[in-house]
Amino acid sequence: MRAVSRVVAAVTALVLAAAAIAVLAEIVVTAAGHQQAVLHWHRWHDDALTHAWSSPAVRQIGFGLVAAGLLMVVVSLAGRRPVVLPLRRNDGRVTPVVHRRSLEQTLAADAGRIDGVAKPKARIAGSRLRVRASTARHDTTGLAPAVQSRLEDRIAGIHLDHRPAIEVKLHRSGA
Amino acid sequence: MNATAPNAVPEDERDPDRLNRVVLLTLGLALVVVGIVLLARSYGWIGDTSSAPILGDRWRTDVLKADDWFWPAAAMACTMLALLALRWLRAQLQTRRAGNADLARDGILGATHVSGSGVAAAFAEDIEDYDDVERAVARISGDAEHPVIDLRVDVGRGADLPSLQTRIEHEALQRLCFALETDAVAMNLRFRLKDAPGKRVA
Numbered sequence: 001m002r003a004v005s006r007v008v009a010a011v012t013a014l015v016l017a018a019a020a021i022a023v024l025a026e027i028v029v030t031a032a033g034h035q036q037a038v039l040h041w042h043r044w045h046d047d048a049l050t051h052a053w054s055s056p057a058v059r060q061i062g063f064g065l066v067a068a069g070l071l072m073v074v075v076s077l078a079g080r081r082p083v084v085l086p087l088r089r090n091d092g093r094v095t096p097v098v099h100r101r102s103l104e105q106t107l108a109a110d111a112g113r114i115d116g117v118a119k120p121k122a123r124i125a126g127s128r129l130r131v132r133a134s135t136a137r138h139d140t141t142g143l144a145p146a147v148q149s150r151l152e153d154r155i156a157g158i159h160l161d162h163r164p165a166i167e168v169k170l171h172r173s174g175a
Numbered sequence: 176m177n178a179t180a181p182n183a184v185p186e187d188e189r190d191p192d193r194l195n196r197v198v199l200l201t202l203g204l205a206l207v208v209v210g211i212v213l214l215a216r217s218y219g220w221i222g223d224t225s226s227a228p229i230l231g232d233r234w235r236t237d238v239l240k241a242d243d244w245f246w247p248a249a250a251m252a253c254t255m256l257a258l259l260a261l262r263w264l265r266a267q268l269q270t271r272r273a274g275n276a277d278l279a280r281d282g283i284l285g286a287t288h289v290s291g292s293g294v295a296a297a298f299a300e301d302i303e304d305y306d307d308v309e310r311a312v313a314r315i316s317g318d319a320e321h322p323v324i325d326l327r328v329d330v331g332r333g334a335d336l337p338s339l340q341t342r343i344e345h346e347a348l349q350r351l352c353f354a355l356e357t358d359a360v361a362m363n364l365r366f367r368l369k370d371a372p373g374k375r376v377a
Contacts, residue, residue: 072203
């Protein structure tokens, strides 16, 4: 969501800057006694004099503003997973962290090394580590506990500051 | 002296995300309110204005009356808005890593000037010699009394992070403290686990 937020922010900033510069240019050009520079404000002015509030254009603009505003609100309030996860500290001067995505990839790779586990995906969100994988085995007894045990050992060895609860789900892949 | 609160995530990890959240939320709410007001007037929910022209006589009279200050004020507002928007845009484009701070200290025998980039490079090279470390990148900020080092260490996926962390703290950081003649070096240590199981070959 950080990347989406950054793209939306960049586009919004660009639109705002361009609009402000265009209006500024128009004010300056008009004050200097010239005709319009970039914006067709004469036409917009005439339209605003002749069109009523109930015209379709006003409603389209209204719905457009509400939609754009809601998009921005959703992007700004959407949950973000942390970029890094804190590790246990030994020394008060040092703040150790591990890159979350790289840890997820490592845990998924660990799960994938267990015989019968395919396409593993790990996701750390809040205090949970969720692992999803598929298996071609008919009998999956003991497979999920094996994945869980492997990942518990791995996480214990990393010394995360808050150890996540592990949830493993295996889906049987088509024969 | 510790520059960072316990378990706090280094500040640069969140930037410019925090700024984006605040600005997008503010702008988003403003757009929703303006849009709802437009729709309310258009559908006649507030007063019976739906059949009135968008630019009424009152608006034109008010703007004409304020002609001496309205347009200069509008120009100034546009200038401010453009500058703020460009600054916001720049925050999206800039990279996280700034340069290294040089560390200067005045002593009895004269001033000592330490190149931050030189110290950071030497510190990173020191750590790159450790087993399991693929790559280390360091950056120094702060001042000579309270330097802060941001260290990113790329390690193989099988690396023993607690041992590596202890070794960095007890060996490399101690050497750095000795070189900088201060114990007040704070460090943000960031591990990234990488695919490659072994060290790079030069």
